[in-house]
Amino acid sequence: MPTTVVGFRLGCDGRGRQVTVFVSQAGVLYRSAGPYGKRPVLVRPEVSPVVGNPSAPRLAGEQPLAGPIRSLREQHAECLRHGLTRELIPPVVTSLAVEEDLPAVLQGRPRLPQQKLTDAFLGAVHRPAGSLEDAIRQFQAVLGRPRRPAPAPATVPGQRRSGPERPLSPRAQAMLRALTHHRVLTPEGQLEVGWSVTGDGVRLHTEGAEHMLDRPAAAELHAALTAWLRYTDPS
Numbered sequence: 001m002p003t004t005v006v007g008f009r010l011g012c013d014g015r016g017r018q019v020t021v022f023v024s025q026a027g028v029l030y031r032s033a034g035p036y037g038k039r040p041v042l043v044r045p046e047v048s049p050v051v052g053n054p055s056a057p058r059l060a061g062e063q064p065l066a067g068p069i070r071s072l073r074e075q076h077a078e079c080l081r082h083g084l085t086r087e088l089i090p091p092v093v094t095s096l097a098v099e100e101d102l103p104a105v106l107q108g109r110p111r112l113p114q115q116k117l118t119d120a121f122l123g124a125v126h127r128p129a130g131s132l133e134d135a136i137r138q139f140q141a142v143l144g145r146p147r148r149p150a151p152a153p154a155t156v157p158g159q160r161r162s163g164p165e166r167p168l169s170p171r172a173q174a175m176l177r178a179l180t181h182h183r184v185l186t187p188e189g190q191l192e193v194g195w196s197v198t199g200d201g202v203r204l205h206t207e208g209a210e211h212m213l214d215r216p217a218a219a220e221l222h223a224a225l226t227a228w229l230r231y232t233d234p235s
Contacts (some may be wrong), residue, residue, distance in 0.1 A: 003024055005024050005093070006072070006088060006092070008132065009087065021076070027101055076091075077178070175197075187217060188220060197225065
């Protein structure tokens, strides 16, 4: 029986590293990482508490996929924060020709089933779904699970919408999530003329110096400003 999953693979060319993360229809998050060109090292699967202990009172009403999908978003944001911005496998929903061995995972014998699923995910022909949120919504739709509605395109008050809003870049998506958790956005490198972005506003700071931004630094600031404009959009 095929296994439906949603996931991605991100890499960093400068460091030659990659991370692969996907969530199965049963509610298990699988992760692996390692250098380019080498077999990825498997990280112990993260099983939804609802799957592992469905009778726990504190889990009443919890969806089996809620925890793993939350972790999937966090893993994606964490990868981007650490410079893994190249989409080796963009966010995607796919059906793997391998049956998930959930009993083995729950019994603490996950290595072989995880290896089979990971190999199948890396070897599949993917059709990217768009952003990570698009992929998650598609995944939940395929499984017939409750899902978040797609965000409505933002408009300037008094202005008519002319079409769909341009999607955020992966970096801006990560920054937007950081803003929603009340974190401060700052440049990755130290600049003589610095900046910081919070939910309250954008701040430039300097000690009488000026600094020319190169393309990567300008792209980082652009992503932060884009995230802030989306975060402060009244709609």
